[in-house]
Amino acid sequence: MIHRLRSAVRRTYRRAVDLSHPARSPLGSAVVNCVVYVDGVRQDDCRSAEESLRRVRRRDRGDGFVWIGLHEPDEKEFAGLAELFGLHPLAVEDAVHAHQRPKMEQYDEVLFSVFKTVRYVEHDELTATSEVVDTGELMAFTGPDFVITIRHGGHGSLGPLREALEATPEQLAKGPSAVLHAIADHVVDDYLAVADAVQDDIEAIETAVFSEQADRGDAGRIYQLKRELLELKRAVTPLGRPLQRLAAEPLPIVAPEFRAYFRDVVDHLARVTEQVASFDALLDSILQAHLAQVTVAQNEDMRKITAWAAIVAVPTMVCGVYGMNFEHMPELRWTYGYPLVMGVMVAACFMIHRGFRRNGWL
Template identity: 70%
Template sequence: MSMAGNLRKVGSLRGVDSLRRVARLARRRPRVDLSHPARSPLGSAVVNCVTYRRGIRQSGSSDVRDAVRHVRKHGDGFVWLGLHEPSEREFADIADLFDLHPLAVEDAVLAHQRPKLEEYGETLFAVFKTCCYVDHAQLTATSEVVDTGEIMVFVGRDFVITVRHGRHGSLGHVREDLEASPEQLAKGPAAVLHAIADHVVDDYLKVTECVQSDIDQVEMEVFAKDGERADPGRIYQLKRELLEFKRAVVPLGRPVQTLATEPPPVVPPEIQAYFRDVSDHLLRVAEQVAAFDELLNSILQAHLAQVTVAQNADMRKITAWAAVIAVPTMVCGVYGMNFDYMPGLHARYGYAVLLAVIGALCFGLHRGFRRNGWL
């Protein structure tokens, strides 16, 4: 074979390899950065729309109507639709397609809801408060410690709709973990609800560990030497941030307990056991938050007590020195009244004796105050 033929053969092999690489890349599913606040190319508010059958992600169109039509045609599987801060207009068509209750739709669009669990016919509506710890080089009186967001979840027989509000709370890795366990994902939409609840509570545990470090730092500074000079604004700010965290954790206890003990029909019994584990973790977080609240109260009271003690010590010192200075002031005031007949007024050593008496009295007072801890 000629050299030109060999070159053509090599070029064709390289072309085949290139096509194979392109095909492999095309088979890879697109990865969307769900933590980014920008809207996804799938729509103004749609982050992802995927169909699952027997726990396996199905390829095909990402159009919501096509996905629902495909699932209901085959009679198995479900659709997982992810949204980020949709407007009322953007959510209207989705609400009509899945027959969502208007009250639940209003809560999902407006956000700023308490954690809760509502049942509307065959659709379950759950609200979770997401929390993340805000890193800071040093805690100040204005530091943001806990940032919160919201995740609303609609769970039906053949669909899961997640509506996320806030700058964090990405569900990308939750989806990936579920897709890595097809046997769990095959249990239906309730498995997604459990994974989201478990993800939210796990984030709570991470926040409690970081808040514990801040509380330890504040406590160490308050009980250190010159602890009365610590900034009480830092303690108060940490308590306010803990209160915001508490508003996310405590109200979630009853919904998770309901899912663990008396779940609605959309949650099968095999998923109920998983919610009991989530309930245990949430109870631990709630206990830690209550303990943190009590500890911050004690730290704040201890700081105020230290300030009071320091002020009392300063007042004792001022009073003691005032008593010492009062002796020469009184004596000099008496002898400054210009009477003719006063003790030692015309004596040769009267002035020296008077100074000696004043010095002895001042020394005695000073020594007595030092012995009693006033100076």
């Protein structure tokens, strides 16, 4: 079932429309969608959150829940929903203001989860200022008969995920736990995709550093990639503990059958965490190797400069002696004195040059 859901997400991802557009928000500028699900089947879109909650709590309608999605709501827009569903003020503050670490907190029968979403930024060539990883935030309030998702950032739309879940009503019929698992699985799958794309950038940097045409400006690109990798690390690493709680601890809002599903997500997250750690260590090694190459190149330049300075020192010294204009100078009045001195300087410079060439300095 999980594999079918993932396949459905991949099929619908490219054709799905970003539901965060204001034109798709009849309940307010921040509300993306408000849908009632009964026995896993989508009902007509609701006109108000009060009506939605009233519909799902009718005992004669079977098991159902309401899923409300919002995009960057402000305090006024979220205040009504917070009061209606009895959300804790601390969780509401975190959901509105964002900039939170991945975490999971339980307030009575409501589970508040925070995920960091990531997106790989396409670029033709990695530069010292290229943006590689773009991050956002996704919060989820999960209750017995409702799910409220709040998205911050310009990416991470849950439209494709919603369509994939609606394509598998038997999974959606299991309630809010199914939605929470689908969100966690979707976020971690994005981590895997971004990690694979970042690996391509690292391999390109590694090839450039160890090529014969290595550029001394590669240090800026390596450092920029390390900074972008840090953004991915901040999203991936803190999520491990919340997912382990979902997979291991008996939480009233999470159906016991979904613990195995969350363990699968934990395994995927562990793979990404290991990848990010190995990428960081590899970039450190590449940076050290690049700095060593720069140092070696600088030493070679200094040796060449020193060798040429030694060669030039010979004629400089001879010319300096004869430039003193003393009256009694060796071979001063000899007809072949000038050619002899020039020949001696050329011969001395040639011998010194040959010696440096043999030693690899030139």
